Amino acid sequence: MKRIRICSASEIPSNGMKSYDSALGVKVLIANAGEAFYAYQGLCPHQDVCLDEGFFDGATLTCHQHLWQWDITTGAAVGLAEAPLERYELQHEGGEIFVLQSSALKVSELFKGVSDAAIARLDALARREEHAGQTTLYELGDPADDLYILESGRVEFVIGREDRTSMAGFMLRKGEVFGWAALLEDHPRRIARAACMEKSSLLRLNGEEVLKVLADDPMSGFLVMRQLSTLITKHLRSSGGK
Ligand code: FES
Structure with missing residues (x-):
């Protein structure tokens, strides 16, 4: 540190x-x-x-x-x-x-309880990115290869295309994870556009690489998958799903 x-x-x-x-x-x-x-x-x-x-x-x-x-x-x-x-x-x-x-990984809800060894490996794999305000991170339909963890700044999400768009919320707390579809099977596509609305610092992790680290540490893997399902449930509730 x-x-x-x-x-x-x-x-x-x-x-x-x-x-x-x-x-x-x-x-x-x-x-x-x-x-x-x-x-x-x-x-x-x-x-x-x-x-x-x-x-x-x-x-x-x-x-x-x-x-x-x-x-x-x-x-x-x-x-x-x-x-x-x-x-x-x-x-x-x-x-x-x-x-x-401190690393945003340590305070992330998704990686809560994960072993220090796994956190250290994930930290070594993470790419640290700085983005200016009004920078698009990904568009609707882009391949979902990487997930992101917010270190600082503000990221907003918009669902829909062109004039038929609607705000899907924003993230501003250190450790908040987005782009978590990268941890799902069958290479899903992005279901929203994500953009930094102000100068933002992010950790970017490749989903496949994260899964390999978790496969080597099944207890940590179990925790992340349980926390991922909670995250998905929260997302479905907030977007009106079941
Ligand atoms: S409460 Fe601080 S800007 Fe609104």
Whole structure:
């Protein structure tokens, strides 16, 4: 895990917050509450608004734009907020604040519980990609060879062709997996168009290569397949299926 210096602790006001552009490639918010420091994503998960322009009373962080709120100790959504904040592991040493860069694989719902050895193999196979906003990742009907794990940014999905399209949702939480059809048999085709709506960082894994790693570690493979079926069920429910 890579350690990245963000700032000196003395730069953060007592029970206050400040955000920084970081070597993670994203803005990071550092907040102080009493003796403790916390590190979170610097932009609101709702829209691209800097969270340090909001309000912080030492316990609850509020985005000034539409008043989404989060518990500063956990990043959990409070009140109106519809998504939690991404939290970074923070180290406070010698008056300096650092965050640890962790792989999105570790926090992914799909790979939850998978052995460290399998995660390490998957991490080695993953291609890390950075995309600018308005970049198409795949179109409806493209071959579904690879799956993606979101590290940062926002990806939107649209179903249908040309003028007969409809929004199928978006992803913005680190570790969210999409393009999981790459793990299914018979080389399925994409059923939606996926595009980065802002600068986004992704891990890209070939479905066949993932299956080989899982075949070598049946317990991990069982967990991933069980979690994949939960993901598919959620998708069917949200798109009105059974
Ligand atoms: S932009 Fe932050 S709550 Fe809407």
